[in-house]
Amino acid sequence: MGTTEQTWELRLYIAGKTPKSVSALSNLKKYCEEHLHGKYKIEVIDLLEKPQLAEGDQIFAVPTLVRKVPVPIRKIIGDLSNEEKVLVGLNIISVKSSVDVK
Amino acid sequence: MTKKINKLQDQKKAGLLPKSRTGINGLDEITEGGLPVGRPTLICGSAGCGKTLMSIEFIVRGALIYNEPGVFMAFEEKADELAVNVASLGFDLNQLIEDKLIRIDHVHIERSEIEETGEYDLEGLFIRLGYAIDSIGAKRVVLDTIENLFAGLDNQTVLRSEIRRLFQWLKEKGVTAIITGERGDNSLTRQGLEEYVSDCVILLENRISNQISTRLLRIVKYRGSVHGTNEYPFLIDEDGISVLPVTSLQLDSAVSTESISSGIASLDTMLGGAGFYKGSSILISGTAGTGKTSIASSFANANCLDGKKCIYFAFEESPHQIIRNMRSIGIDLNNHIKSGLLEFHASRPTLHGLEMHLVAIHKNIKRFKPDIVVLDPVTNLITVGSVSEVKSMLIRLVDYLQNEGITVMFTALSLNNTFNEQTDEGISSLVDAWLLIRDIESNGERNRGLYVMKSRGMGHSNQIREFIIADEGLELVDVYLGPDGVLVGSAREAHILREQTGQALHGQAVSRKDREISRKRKLLEAKIAGLQTEFESVEEELNKVYLEEELKHKIQEDNRREMIEKRKSIKAKK
Numbered sequence: 001m002g003t004t005e006q007t008w009e010l011r012l013y014i015a016g017k018t019p020k021s022v023s024a025l026s027n028l029k030k031y032c033e034e035h036l037h038g039k040y041k042i043e044v045i046d047l048l049e050k051p052q053l054a055e056g057d058q059i060f061a062v063p064t065l066v067r068k069v070p071v072p073i074r075k076i077i078g079d080l081s082n083e084e085k086v087l088v089g090l091n092i093i094s095v096k097s098s099v100d101v102k
Numbered sequence: 103m104t105k106k107i108n109k110l111q112d113q114k115k116a117g118l119l120p121k122s123r124t125g126i127n128g129l130d131e132i133t134e135g136g137l138p139v140g141r142p143t144l145i146c147g148s149a150g151c152g153k154t155l156m157s158i159e160f161i162v163r164g165a166l167i168y169n170e171p172g173v174f175m176a177f178e179e180k181a182d183e184l185a186v187n188v189a190s191l192g193f194d195l196n197q198l199i200e201d202k203l204i205r206i207d208h209v210h211i212e213r214s215e216i217e218e219t220g221e222y223d224l225e226g227l228f229i230r231l232g233y234a235i236d237s238i239g240a241k242r243v244v245l246d247t248i249e250n251l252f253a254g255l256d257n258q259t260v261l262r263s264e265i266r267r268l269f270q271w272l273k274e275k276g277v278t279a280i281i282t283g284e285r286g287d288n289s290l291t292r293q294g295l296e297e298y299v300s301d302c303v304i305l306l307e308n309r310i311s312n313q314i315s316t317r318l319l320r321i322v323k324y325r326g327s328v329h330g331t332n333e334y335p336f337l338i339d340e341d342g343i344s345v346l347p348v349t350s351l352q353l354d355s356a357v358s359t360e361s362i363s364s365g366i367a368s369l370d371t372m373l374g375g376a377g378f379y380k381g382s383s384i385l386i387s388g389t390a391g392t393g394k395t396s397i398a399s400s401f402a403n404a405n406c407l408d409g410k411k412c413i414y415f416a417f418e419e420s421p422h423q424i425i426r427n428m429r430s431i432g433i434d435l436n437n438h439i440k441s442g443l444l445e446f447h448a449s450r451p452t453l454h455g456l457e458m459h460l461v462a463i464h465k466n467i468k469r470f471k472p473d474i475v476v477l478d479p480v481t482n483l484i485t486v487g488s489v490s491e492v493k494s495m496l497i498r499l500v501d502y503l504q505n506e507g508i509t510v511m512f513t514a515l516s517l518n519n520t521f522n523e524q525t526d527e528g529i530s531s532l533v534d535a536w537l538l539i540r541d542i543e544s545n546g547e548r549n550r551g552l553y554v555m556k557s558r559g560m561g562h563s564n565q566i567r568e569f570i571i572a573d574e575g576l577e578l579v580d581v582y583l584g585p586d587g588v589l590v591g592s593a594r595e596a597h598i599l600r601e602q603t604g605q606a607l608h609g610q611a612v613s614r615k616d617r618e619i620s621r622k623r624k625l626l627e628a629k630i631a632g633l634q635t636e637f638e639s640v641e642e643e644l645n646k647v648y649l650e651e652e653l654k655h656k657i658q659e660d661n662r663r664e665m666i667e668k669r670k671s672i673k674a675k676k
Binding site: 013015020023024047048051052054055058059060061062063064072073074075076077078079080081082085086088089 | 207209210211215216217218219220221222223224225226227229230232233251255
């Protein structure tokens, strides 16, 4: 699978340092370290600072995680507390399983 | 006393809720000034009833008329789709966006692209909206339709509390907001939430009765303000939304004592000389084919000739038909159309609902500003509504026209029975003047009799006049009151003829007698002449004797004198 070679570009939209955004960020970091070690890039955007960016990625809920690369764009909203859902949502499970098969 | 009242009013005014005018025709009248400033208003209704249009009109008119920039947050349509949709109303959305008067933010929610996991809130939406508002200094906000959030997201509890928070947040922002919502099964909205958190709720409906759909608007609630509570019909056309202006509940319209000719000189005489009052309403009722349209046309014609403006709403015939037909009685309406004094609006009653007709009539009157309005015939409207609906519509129309000082003439078809005459769509009590044309059937022919049933505020004739439609126009003729009662039509003609014959015969007799007399005189004169001659001859006879006697006497005298002379000479000789 070609996607394995790619760097994952993830963008996390938050609005201030709320408990939800803090836990979302820590959860995300944890999952990425576990499943995408070294192949990911996380960009955190605080909408309180850059509100003009909300429209571009069609953000309406926070926290929202956007997978920019690989395409297609996928979005996960919430504090990312459910690991399985996040992995399915980002399509990471398949990556992991393909690694396992190797 | 008045000072006291003024004071009270001032006090009231001071505490009044500030309102933001929508700029939508008629809506500001119903809401008595517009939507509540700085508060959210819900516009709800089922699909296709005009929610989005009404809200975008609120934004656009706000920007154009009241110089209040607005944000339109669309959950359904994209900005360019919206621009195309409102372009048909003559709004250039893209230009307004460029001028920073309007900002459109399309929120795209695609369920398949979104996963939900754990806690979240809609702060992103708030920030986005807040940014949009701040970027153009918006005073007005529309969220269309917020329910799409529910379709895209699963966590209902979060959504409900967030929407509640959104309403609160909008209030804090101080923007006048419109939120649109789909109509639910048993509640005003699907979620049964927005109507409680909004300060004003407007319900739009599309009702179909007799296969004719009517758009209706009703204000369900309006916190802190009085408002009209009825259902008001509204119309969407090339000028946007127009809500039907409300019936003014007061009966305080100014009246005029000016008169306006009916177009038939003899009818004016029946009405006391000058015709109808300006700004009054006139009803002409009659059975089929009694010449109602002719009277109406002649009324329009006469006033157009006077330079007044007239609108003719025809519900039965096409303008061309009327123009052609009226030409046959010497009325040329085409001239007035060309000179712009007369306007025809013909539509089938079934074209749209009753209220739509009223809105259409209103719009045309507002635009054209006529002195005279003709509706021919109002009875046809019954095909799209019940008698009471037609009546209420006409009441509102008459009311409006009276306020504007416009004279209106209705024609109404009455059925051929006497009971019905009193209730021509129940408007006979409403109008100021009522002319009734009736068929008078006798001697195997039908004639038209016209009489003035009522004419408020002017002495009018109580006589029936025979109404004659001739090539030269309309005419009222005094019916013939003979020894056998009222005579009309050919019976009248026959009677007049009989009288003429009688007169001729009488004349003949008179002249014969005259001749007789002159003959007698001649005879007598002849006799007198004869006697005269006789007398002359007798006189002459008598004269002759007399002369002879005198002659004889003279001769005798001469003879005697001669004798004496002779005797003297003899004596002398001696």
